[in-house]
Amino acid sequence: MAGLELKSLRKNYGGVEVIKGVDLSIEHGEFVVFVGPSGCGKSTLLRMIAGLEDITGGELRIGDRVVNHVEPRDRGIAMVFQSYALYPHMTVYDNVGFGLKLAKTPKDVRDKKIRDAARILQMEHLLDRKPSQLSGGQRQRVAIGRAIVRQPEVFLFDEPLSNLDAALRVDMRMELSKLHNDLGATMIYVTHDQVEAMTLADKIVVLNAGVVQQVGSPIELYKKPANLFVAGFIGSPKMNFIDVTVQSIDAGTVTIVGKDISPVAIPADASGISVGDTVTLGIRPHELSNASTGSIVGQVMLVERLGNETIVNIALPSGSSWLAVLDGDHRLAIGQSFALAFDANAGIIFDKTGKARHPAG
Amino acid sequence: MKSRASVIGGVAAIAATFVVFVIPFLFIILMAFKDRQQSALRDFSWPNGFHLWDNVVQVVQTRNWMMVTAFINSTLITVASVTLLIVLAAMVGFVLARRKTRYNGLIEFLILAGLMIPPAVVPTIWLLQGLKLFGTLHGMVLIQVAYNLPFSIILYRAFIATIPRELDEAAVIDGARPLDVFFRVILPLLWPVTVTNIVVQSVGIFNDFTNPLYYLPGNQNATVQLTLYNFQSQFNTAYNLLFTNILLITIPPLIVFMFFNRQIVAGMTAGAVKG
Amino acid sequence: MAVSSIAGVSDVAAANRPMRSRSPYPGWFFLPAAIIYSVLFLAPTFASLYFSLTRWTLFDSTFIGLDNFVQFFREPFLVQGLVNTVIYAVVTSSLKVVIGMLLAVMLTSQIMARGYLRSVIFFPVLVSTVGVGITFTVLMHPTAGAINQGLALIGIKGPGWLVDPKLALYSVALVDVWKGVGLATVIYIAGLVAIPRDYYEAARIDGATPLQNFFYVTLPLCRPATATVITLSFIGGLRTFDLIWAMTKGGPGFASDTVASVIYKQYQAGFYGLSTAGNVVLFILIAVLVVPLTMFLNRKQGHE
Numbered sequence: 001m002a003g004l005e006l007k008s009l010r011k012n013y014g015g016v017e018v019i020k021g022v023d024l025s026i027e028h029g030e031f032v033v034f035v036g037p038s039g040c041g042k043s044t045l046l047r048m049i050a051g052l053e054d055i056t057g058g059e060l061r062i063g064d065r066v067v068n069h070v071e072p073r074d075r076g077i078a079m080v081f082q083s084y085a086l087y088p089h090m091t092v093y094d095n096v097g098f099g100l101k102l103a104k105t106p107k108d109v110r111d112k113k114i115r116d117a118a119r120i121l122q123m124e125h126l127l128d129r130k131p132s133q134l135s136g137g138q139r140q141r142v143a144i145g146r147a148i149v150r151q152p153e154v155f156l157f158d159e160p161l162s163n164l165d166a167a168l169r170v171d172m173r174m175e176l177s178k179l180h181n182d183l184g185a186t187m188i189y190v191t192h193d194q195v196e197a198m199t200l201a202d203k204i205v206v207l208n209a210g211v212v213q214q215v216g217s218p219i220e221l222y223k224k225p226a227n228l229f230v231a232g233f234i235g236s237p238k239m240n241f242i243d244v245t246v247q248s249i250d251a252g253t254v255t256i257v258g259k260d261i262s263p264v265a266i267p268a269d270a271s272g273i274s275v276g277d278t279v280t281l282g283i284r285p286h287e288l289s290n291a292s293t294g295s296i297v298g299q300v301m302l303v304e305r306l307g308n309e310t311i312v313n314i315a316l317p318s319g320s321s322w323l324a325v326l327d328g329d330h331r332l333a334i335g336q337s338f339a340l341a342f343d344a345n346a347g348i349i350f351d352k353t354g355k356a357r358h359p360a361g
Numbered sequence: 362m363k364s365r366a367s368v369i370g371g372v373a374a375i376a377a378t379f380v381v382f383v384i385p386f387l388f389i390i391l392m393a394f395k396d397r398q399q400s401a402l403r404d405f406s407w408p409n410g411f412h413l414w415d416n417v418v419q420v421v422q423t424r425n426w427m428m429v430t431a432f433i434n435s436t437l438i439t440v441a442s443v444t445l446l447i448v449l450a451a452m453v454g455f456v457l458a459r460r461k462t463r464y465n466g467l468i469e470f471l472i473l474a475g476l477m478i479p480p481a482v483v484p485t486i487w488l489l490q491g492l493k494l495f496g497t498l499h500g501m502v503l504i505q506v507a508y509n510l511p512f513s514i515i516l517y518r519a520f521i522a523t524i525p526r527e528l529d530e531a532a533v534i535d536g537a538r539p540l541d542v543f544f545r546v547i548l549p550l551l552w553p554v555t556v557t558n559i560v561v562q563s564v565g566i567f568n569d570f571t572n573p574l575y576y577l578p579g580n581q582n583a584t585v586q587l588t589l590y591n592f593q594s595q596f597n598t599a600y601n602l603l604f605t606n607i608l609l610i611t612i613p614p615l616i617v618f619m620f621f622n623r624q625i626v627a628g629m630t631a632g633a634v635k636g
Numbered sequence: 637m638a639v640s641s642i643a644g645v646s647d648v649a650a651a652n653r654p655m656r657s658r659s660p661y662p663g664w665f666f667l668p669a670a671i672i673y674s675v676l677f678l679a680p681t682f683a684s685l686y687f688s689l690t691r692w693t694l695f696d697s698t699f700i701g702l703d704n705f706v707q708f709f710r711e712p713f714l715v716q717g718l719v720n721t722v723i724y725a726v727v728t729s730s731l732k733v734v735i736g737m738l739l740a741v742m743l744t745s746q747i748m749a750r751g752y753l754r755s756v757i758f759f760p761v762l763v764s765t766v767g768v769g770i771t772f773t774v775l776m777h778p779t780a781g782a783i784n785q786g787l788a789l790i791g792i793k794g795p796g797w798l799v800d801p802k803l804a805l806y807s808v809a810l811v812d813v814w815k816g817v818g819l820a821t822v823i824y825i826a827g828l829v830a831i832p833r834d835y836y837e838a839a840r841i842d843g844a845t846p847l848q849n850f851f852y853v854t855l856p857l858c859r860p861a862t863a864t865v866i867t868l869s870f871i872g873g874l875r876t877f878d879l880i881w882a883m884t885k886g887g888p889g890f891a892s893d894t895v896a897s898v899i900y901k902q903y904q905a906g907f908y909g910l911s912t913a914g915n916v917v918l919f920i921l922i923a924v925l926v927v928p929l930t931m932f933l934n935r936k937q938g939h940e
Contacts, residue, residue: 051532073536085531089549098545100536146535371748381814382756385771388782403780449672452665460661468666475677477922479875481684481915482899483908487694488680507676510669529660539662568764569879575903586766589882593770600774607767614762622755 002076002153002186003028003194004049009046010209018044021058026188026203028153031180035197036207036233042190045207049188050079050156062154071116073102078147079156082163084139085208086131086146092118093127096145109151112193117149120182121339137168144179157189161196173199194234198222206230228354231282237311240284240322241281241350246277252359254349260316262295266361268349279357280350286313288324294341298322303332314338389611392604393446402599415630416605423591423602424580428609430603431583437498438584439567442505447555449506454517455547460525474510482575489576501577505566507620513558520554521547553624560621671714672881681919685727688913696908704913713890714914721894721921724809725873731813733862736820741854743821744828749872754825758818765815769882772811798884808892812876820865827861855928863933870929874922894937895921 002028002106011019019041026032034042047053051058051072062066065074078099086095094101096117100110118124121141133140140160147155157176161169177200180187191197197204198218204219206213206229214226215267218234225231231239244258254273264283273279301321302313310330314322324340332338349357392400393416394408419561421428457468485504487497494500524547532546548555570586577584592603648750676724688704690697708714760768775782776797784794835853844852877896880886886893886901893901895918902911 050530050534052533072534077534079531079534081531083525083527085525085527087528087531087546087550089552098532098537102536102541146531150535211394368748369744374747374753375749376744378753378756382760385768385775385814386759389767389771389773403777403782404715404785405775405782408751447670453669456661456663457757459658461661471673471678475673477871477926478677478681479896479915479918479922480677481680481912481919483694483903483912483915484680484683484687484691485676488683490694492675503672503676507672510673512781514669533660537660539660539665542660543665564762568762568766570766570882574900586764589731589764589766589770603770607764611767614764615759618755618759618762618763622758 002032004154004186004188005059005061006033006049007059007061008057009045009048009055009060011041011048011053012056018210019056022207022210022212022271024205024212027188028186029184031177031189031200031202033119033197033201033207034188034201034207035192035194036213038192040207041210042192042207046158046190049154050077051075056188058097063219065336073099075155077156078138078150078152078154078272079158080143080147080160082159084131084160084163086139086142088131091127092129092131092134092142092145093131095131095142096127096149099146099150113149113151114145117145120148120179121145123331128305133166136164140164140172144176148179148183155183155185155187157187159191160189161191163250164194166185169196176200186216187301195236198234204234206233217330219325221344223347226356228280228282228350228356231348231350231356235284236326237285237323239284239348240288241280241282242316242318242320242322243278244281246273246275246279248275249273254279254357256349259318260296260298260320262349264295264344266344266347266349268357269360270357272355273349273351278352280354282348282350282356283342283346285323285325286328287342288322288340289342290324290326290330290338292339294339296340296342298338298340300332300334300338302332303330305329305331314340363457385426389604389607392600393608395601396498397599397601400604403600412601413605416601417492417609420592420602420605420609421441426581426586428588428606430581431585431588434498435567435585436572437500438505439563441499441502442509442566443559443563445502445506446509447558450510450513450558451517451548451551452543452557453510453514454521455543456519457514458518459529460466472514475508478516480526481506486575496577496579496582498582501573501582504572504576505569508572509562509565513562516554516558517551522552524550556621556624560617560624564617567613652715684912684915687909688696688916689734690909692909692912693906694908700909704910705917708913708917711895716890717886717893717895717898718917718921720805720892721874721876721896721918722925724805724812724876724894725870725925727806727809728812728816728873728876729866729869731809732817732820733865735813735817737824737858737862739817740828741850742823744825754821757821760815761818763815765878766882768815769808769879769932772814773883776807790883799888801888804884804892806890808880811878811883812873815879816869816872820869823865823868824858824861827858831857859933863930866933867926867930871922871926874918874925 003023006022006024008021008023009019013047022045022314034045036042045180049062051070055068059066062075062077087098090098093114095112097114100113105113114127115124118127123138123141124140125146126134126138131142134142143160152212161172164172173196189196189200195250201217201218201333204218204221208229214221216224221230221234225234229242232241242258242260244256244261246254247257247263248255249270250265252267254268254270255263255265256279257263261281265341277333295317298314298316300312301315304311307329309328310326310332312324312326312330312332313322316322322340351357387481388405391405391408392403393414394411396412396491397416399406399409416510488498489495489504525549528540528546528550532542537546568586569584573582573584573587589603589606592599592606651679665922689699689701691700704902743750743757743930747753778784778794778799781794781797783797787794795803798804831854835857836849839849839853875896876894877900880892880894880897881900884892886897895914899914899918900909901907902914
């Protein structure tokens, strides 16, 4: 049984700190996704867990062992790389079996394990081929097969789907999910694609600039983002933001007003916020609807009609531009005035430090 | 499709290269077929009789079968030095391409120095004598390795830089130790540039005249290039034998050429375009 | 309690282990190559700096300061060797650049029998230098040689290729070009093939003539190949020994001696200190000429 425990894990590259003290605990069998923009340190963190990068400070436990200085082969992990990293001079069979061969596994055991892995991934017919004779999706399978055959406690995936085309990516995503259910192993998965993160993860870790922004289930992150960064990163299209002024504070709500918006009372934790402060209001595009009584009025700039929904780009008086996703098909003229309404419970207030002020409870 | 002018150009090119590059080889072959008297004329006349076999036998038997000794010596030296060169240069090229340390600059300087600086002959002889390697085949092998390492390393390093690092990492995750990573994953992938190295270095070492001249004196140590001097002074220059000898020692490079013609061009390409 | 403290101890031990041991790129991979190279190449090179300042019998050496160098530059035939070396290197490398490039342009065009031409031009590269030298010595004989007999057929009185002191060095240089131009050609072919067709198509749309194509597209874009050819053949020319030795032994007189043949002659004569001084002179000559040359060639490259 192997969970992971990261305790203020740090990584320096010649004086530059790229991982700034990550604390995280991962349960056995969890599917954890590290997500963040490129350069946020998510791959570095994964490679530190793999043992491909030295750990500058802190402690890494896999299972009940501290593995900071344990060789990758002894960490009980397997890894799938972005480019698959199949050995070009070996057949699929030898690629999958290379680790076992190095571990001096007896030939018959090895053969059985390779064939089992091939069966799970439905690639038995590919075993005699060289990687150059495989399609992208097949290479991906071989890379996963090479991981499975090691029977690791922890699977590590470094953006494994980014080299596949869109349709194949959806298929592989589902297969990975299924594989996780079948194997019951811990999986850590790095991606910059928040849709992959949302669909695969039991638990998402959002990273930015080497710092964990939030850890939680996909829905938790969507509904209750901890700060402006997570709110903006999770969800598609991106959450809308505007700067507003606090007009009054009541029990459990903050009434805000701004150039773009008439006064609305938003449920929020008001501690430390005072009347007259500038705060940020965030609303997801899907929460907006067209209503003549709406508190926000702008001008239609661009309309994308997808049939089942309509995405409207609206310019607000302050100059900021918002997106609204409306159900059904709407025919709108560019330049026309457009009023938006939303449920006050869907609004999120962020204070000056960017921290979300979700209402208590 | 092509104009008459280009056909004429092509024929002219073929004719010119024939005169310049082929005729000297035809001359060697003709001479090797002649008997001693006719060869003394050193002209392009047709051999009056087939004397090649007699000449070969005589060349091979000269000075107590020196030719055989020489071929054995040259082959041993070539095979041993090229094997060492391949392994050692690939190891250096691998770590040099993969690991960035502050010593890289120094190492690259030494490699360039090795390409440029002429070996200091007499001090090397003095050193070889001190090490009891002077006039020995293994001493000669080590000399060839030392002198030819820089070129091999450069070829390997350029090629290794094109192999993705993720492959090493995949191997490490698979449980490979450094020697496994190198010998089981990297070295097999270097095959194209290894072929180039084998061809270039084996031809160079087999044809080397200068270094055996200095470091490998003595008849029992003769290499094939030195056998050419058997017939110049000794027989008051027996041209038929001299050219038979040239012909014989040209056969190994010819075989290499026939097998690797294409790879040589491809391999030199990889190294040269990068500069 | 006891268990946790043992775990703690092992953790500390693990933490103290040097990280470097884990690198899949171990530094000791350098070691075998470094030992062979240092002992057999670097050490003698450094030793030569000392021994060039001595009178030396291999068994003992007497320090005589710069006497060897003074002698080197006082003897006219030694100085001539120095001049010859530079002439030889300049002549061979420039001919190889020009001819190699022309041949490469020809061989990358739609010419017939490309395979034959390529093979024929490249093959001499693989042949024994000494064998080539001996063959051409015979062919270049002033009266009995096939070259002059061939020239006589068309009414030209051929020169005394190797016996004319004014000509001998250049004759050897020609043979050097004959043997080495194939390598230059192959390097140029590689450089030419690497030039994207787009440039020629763009030039064609701009209305460039074939000659303009060559001067404005081909020539500048195969500069890396030019740099390689020049550097390789120039260094090779400065160090040349075997061809000279096979063809003229530096003669007639000292007319075709190079520094490398002087080094050998002094070695044969037992003047080990003087021979080693020759080595140092050659070393300095190469450094003085080649380092600025490569810097010049690379600067141009970076400029593009």
